[in-house]
Structure formats: C-alpha cells, structure tokens
Amino acid sequence: SYSSQLSSQLKKECAGYAEQGECSRNPAFMLATCRTECDAWERQHGLRIDRNARCVEWSILGSCTEHPEEMAKQCNTSCTVHERCAKSTYSGWSVGICDKALRCEAKDK
Numbered sequence: 001s002y003s004s005q006l007s008s009q010l011k012k013e014c015a016g017y018a019e020q021g022e023c024s025r026n027p028a029f030m031l032a033t034c035r036t037e038c039d040a041w042e043r044q045h046g047l048r049i050d051r052n053a054r055c056v057e058w059s060i061l062g063s064c065t066e067h068p069e070e071m072a073k074q075c076n077t078s079c080t081v082h083e084r085c086a087k088s089t090y091s092g093w094s095v096g097i098c099d100k101a102l103r104c105e106a107k108d109k
Helices: 002-019 027-033 035-045 055-060 068-074 076-087 095-108
Strands: none
Touching: 002 027, 002 035, 027 035, 055 068, 055 076, 068 076
16 A cells, blocks of 8 residues: 555664654654654664654643653653753743743744
C-alpha cells in the first residue's frame, strides 16, 4: 500500500533527519517514526529532547516547576528554555516575551 511505502521511505531517511536536528525540532513525528535514530542522536549530543507534543504548553503553564522530575524526563528541552527565561536578568524579559521565546525555540530547535 502507499502508506507502507511512504513509511518505509521515511524510515530510510531517519538518520539524515536526526543529523539535521529534526529530533528536537519535530519530536512528535520523529519519535513515532525514527525513535532509534533519535535515541542515538540524544546519546551522541548529550541532550534529551521533548517526548510529548504538549511540552511547550505544559512548561508555559508552570509544570516544569510543579513537577520537575517528571517534566525533566518528558520535556527536557522545553523546561531548559523555561529555566533560562526564568533566570534571565535582561530587564526586557516579561512572561509574554519569555513564552514567545519558548515557543519559538521549541519550534526552531
């Protein structure tokens, strides 16, 4: 079927996608399609990517602070950005600006 051919073709591209940073840019798709390559990417780069499509939303709502252990496992990227925003001494940061940065960084990484 076309669907299985497409899936097979995507699997062949997984290593390249992972090297291009797609595991952190598009974790929902990549973890569903290319988990092995994303796990290897994490090990190689010493980083952990978000494991849930709702991580940005949860981090903005304060879950990184309220549930740090679970969020560190599920939403490492979003919580890292959230923590950077919270610690920023730049006077121009506001909750709105930080939320925007979080969304953009999660989308662009």
